[in-house]
Amino acid sequence: MKHAPYSDRRRRVCERLGDGVAIIPTAPERLRNRDAHYPYRFDSYFWYLSGFPEPEAVLVLIGGSEARSILFCREKSEEREIWDGFRYGPTSAAQAFGFSEAWPISELASRLPQLLAKRNTLWHSLGHDAEWDRRLGEALAALRADNRNGQQAPGEIRDLHGLLDEMRLCKDSHELDCMQRAADIAAAGHARAMRACRPGMAEYELEAELSYEFRRRGASGHAYTPIVAGGVNACILHYVANDKLLSGHALVLIDAGCEIEGYASDITRTFPVAGRFSAEQRAVYEIVLAAQAAAIAAIRPGARFADYHHAAVRVLCQGLIDLGLLTGTVDAAIESEAYKPYYMHRTGHWLGLDVHDAGAYRTGSGDDDWVILTPGMTLTVEPGLYLRPSDKVPEHLHGIGVRIEDDVLVTSAGSLVYTHAPRTVGEIEEVMHHE
Ligand code: GLY
Ligand code: MN
Ligand code: MN
DSSP states (O other): OTTHHHHHHHHHHHHHSSSEEEEEEOOOOOEEETTEEOOOOOOHHHHHHHOOOOSSOEEEEEOGGGOEEEEEEOOOOHHHHHHHOOOOHHHHHHHHHTOSEEEEGGGHHHHHHHHHTTOSEEEEOTTSOHHHHHHHHHHHHHHHHTGGGTOOOOSEEEEHHHHHHHHHHBOOHHHHHHHHHHHHHHHHHHHHHHHHOOTTOBHHHHHHHHHHHHHHTTOOEESSOOEEEEGGGGGSTTOOOOOSBOOTTSEEEEEEOEEETTEEOOEEEEEETTSSOOHHHHHHHHHHHHHHHHHHHTOSTTOBTTHHHHHHHHHHHHHHHHTTSOOSOHHHHHHHTTTTTTOOSOSOOBOSSSSSOSSOSBSSSSTTOBOBOOTTBEEEEOOEEEEOSSTTSOGGGTTEEEEOBEEEEEETTEEEEOOOSOOSHHHHHHHHOOO
16 A cells, blocks of 8 residues: 555554654745745655645644544645645545544644543644644643633643654665665766766756756655855855856866655765866865765664764875875874864765754764664765865865765665765766767
C-alpha cells in the first residue's frame, strides 16, 4: 500500500505517546506579494507522518489503548476545485492515506477540546508557531472552564518535535529510496551544468541548466536556493545572487540539490569555467578532495558526529601549510584555529526532509558529547577552502574558493557515498571536454 511507510511511522509514534494526544499541523500557505502565493511546501513533520500534500490540514494522533490517527482537511468543493484543482476531502483522504478517521478542517476548533479531554499529556511543540500556541491555549482553557461537568485538560505538555527528531535521524527504506532518487537527479543536474559551461556565460545560465534537469526528471524543484558562484564569489558562503558573468580563468562553485517527495539532496561541485584546472586551482582542489576522502573514511557506526569534521580539518590544515598560508605544525594550527579564515564552517549536517535536517548533534554540553553515528543516518560531507584576496594570501591564490559536497549514508559496514556527480579532477575535465 502506498501509505504504508507513513502509517507505519504513525503507529510507532502512537506507541510512544502513552495516554496522550499529539497535534501536528501542516504549514500554512504564505503570501508572496498581494494575492500571489509562494509555491506551497508542507510542514516536514506533518509530511513525515501523513504523506498528505494539501494545505489547511492537521493530524491528530491518539496514543494508548485507543490508538488512532485523525486527519482534519479541506472539504471537497466543486467551486474551489475549478479554481485550484483537486482536493481529497475527508472521506477519500482517510481511505487513500490510511487514517482511522477524517473530518473537515472547519470542525477542528469545535472538536479539539473533546480530543484533548481526559488525556494526561498533550504532545505539541510550543513556541514553534504563535497561532497554534494560541489555539491550543484556547482549547485547554475551554476544557478547564468546563471542569464542573467533569472535563479535564491534560496535566502535562510535552515536546513532540523532540520525539519526532529522534525518529527522523535514522531513515527507513522508503526515505532512502526518495533520497537516492533526489541524489541521482541532482548529480545529473551538476553534470549538465559542467557540460553547458562556457566562459562569458552568466551564473544564472548555469542555474537554469540545473533547474531544467531537476524539473525534467520529475523533482518538485530545488531543495534550497541554489548557489552558482564564479571566481571570488565562491568565497561568499551563502552567495545566491547568481547574476555575474563567468570568467574563463576562474572556477565556478555550484551548491544545488533537488527535492523528491519532500526529500532533499545537497551537492556542491567546483570546476574550471573553461574546462581545465590551472596548477593553482588544482592544488587547492586536491587538498579539499583529500579532506573529503579523510572525512568520509571517518564515518562509521560508533564514531561521534564531530569526528569526520576533525578528520577534514586535519587534512585542510596540512594543505594550508603546504600552500604557504599557514606556518608551524598541523596540531598547532588546529589548536589555535589558524585555519578558520580559510575554513569557517563545519564539515556537514544531517540531511533528509529538510536540507539541514532535524535531529540533535550533541548529547550534552561536554566537548565529547556528540551524537554517535548509527546505520541509517544520512549526512553531508562538505569541506572547503576559501582564499579571499588579502595580504595574507599569495596573489596567485587570490579568489580561489572550493567546496566539494556529497551525501553519505551511515551503513553497518561504514558509509556509502550515494551522490555520483563527477568529482575528481580527471572526471570533471573529461565531462567538460568539448570540441
Ligand atoms: N546547501 C546548504 C548546505 O550545503 O549546507
Ligand atoms: Mn550541505
Ligand atoms: Mn550544499
